[in-house]
Amino acid sequence: MQTKKIINNGDDAVDEMVEGILAAHSDTLRPVGGNLRALVAKNGPRPGKVGLVIGGGSGHEPSFVGFVGKGLADAAAIGNVFASPPPDPIMECTKAADGGAGVLYMYGNYAGDVMNFDMAAEMIGMDGIEVRTVLTTDDIASAPPAERHKRRGVAGNFFVFKAAGAACDMMLSLDECERIARKANDRTFTIGVALGACSLPQTRKWNFEMGPDEMEVGMGIHGEPGIAREPLQSADQIVDRIMDQLLAEMDAPKGSKVAVLVNSLGSTPLMELYIMNRRVHRRLADARIETHRTFVGTYCSSLEMAGASITLIHLDDELQRMLDHPCDCAMFQVK
Template identity: 80%
Template sequence: MATKKIINKGDDAVDEMLDGILDAHADTVMRLDSNKRSIVSRNGPRKGKVGLVIGGGSGHEPSFLGFVGKGLADAAAIGNVFASPPPDPIIECTKAVDGGAGVLYMYGNYAGDVMNFDMAAEMVAMDDIEVRTVLSTDDIASAPLNEKHKRRGVAGNFFIFKAAGAACDKMLSLDECERIARKANDRTYTVGVALSPCSLPQTRKWNFEMGDDEMEIGMGIHGEPGMSREPLQTADDITDRIIDKIFGEMAPAKGDRVAVLVNSLGSTPLMELYIMNRRVHQRLRERGVEVHKTWVGTYCSSLEMAGASITLMHLDDELTGMIDHPCDCAMFSVK
């Protein structure tokens, strides 16, 4: 039985979505004539500024194109659903945002993205554009700490891109922008829980199976295997499992500061997210950890998957300033 979606043709879903986004946010973003999958900020790129290009597969909205705008990403290369963008839109984004100070590539640690962004970097090097790459690896459930380089990038992209975008907007050097991006990644921790699968527009079939009374802790945003599948638990129990995993690696001390993100994977409503957020704050207060800022909502989705993720960024003064730096993007802003 096919799943229900409000689409026309599955193969047209991404481009028709982009049409709608550009109609809604024409004052913030534009599409390059040279490639319809290259989305660029109207107000971000400028001479002497390090350009920030992000990107990845569709189906994770508002990631990635929702974070394009002044003060955050200068451009996003858009792939098909759950698929890396090919090199061409990445190349066009790079040329469009190059202000002569170099360009920073940031995206989740997935094989297709690494291959295609690396190819793009090699191509633009022939035009004397210097590119640095920082992969996001915030999904601590996806590999042990001694294999951090294998970890996936998930909702923590929100904080990692935000910090890097602020550094670029402050007109810092390419070396400094890369340093801050790596620092942000190293201090960002995410764990998710899935309650049900999602379905691709082209197939309209569930991409994995899950029982009515099951959940999976640590599942990836494309349905990658998590840490464990087990009976569905209460919101507090789920949140505790996630927070315990994050605390086990982050090891925050009394008086430390964090930024919090409680993210919907697609169909989980705000009611349930705020119930989880309540427990996150309880656990942080018990540990004596200060919450600097909190975001609750959909920031990195997986189509209509039911479930949520929790992200903590372990702040210091420098990262706090980057998180607070103003930005004005298509689907996110900080004043």
């Protein structure tokens, strides 16, 4: 039995989506040389500024293209659904974002993305553009702390991109932008819980099976297995399950400050996200941790997957400044 989607031909879904994005956000975005898979901020790149290029597979909107604009990412390379962009659009983004001060690549830690971005960096280096790479590895369910370098990048990439984009917009050096990006990543922690599957536009079949009374803790944004398949629990129980692990790994002393992201994986509505957020804030207050800012909504989706993730970033004064720095992107603004 096929799933229901409002699409035309599944093979055309990504390009038609990008056409719609450009029609809605023509004041912010433009394609590089007419390439729908390489989008650049109209008001982002400028001489002397470190360029920030992000990217990854489609199906995670508003990641990645939604975070392209002045004050955040300069360009995004767009892959097929759940697939890395190939090197060519990454290289086009790099050239468009280059202001002569180097370019920072940032994306989730997935084998295809690593291979293609590394290939693009090697080829673009022949043109004299210096590229540094910072992978996002915020998904604490995907590997133990001793193997953090193996962890996936999920919704927490929002905080890491935001910090790096602010550093670039402040005209800091490539060394400083890389340092701040790595610092933000090291202090960002995410766990998600899935209640149901998603389906690809080309197949329109559920990409995994889950019982009506089940949930999976730690599932990845492409349907990668989590750490436990459990009976469905209440909102407070789910949040407590997640917060116990996030707080333990973050290991922040009393009086610390965090920012919070409660993220929908696609079909989970705002009502349920805010119910979760209520419990998140109670748990932080009980731990004597101050909440500086809270973001609730869809920031990194998995098509129409049911479920949500919670992300904490452990702030210091520098990261707080980066988070509060203004940006004006296609699908996200800070004033």
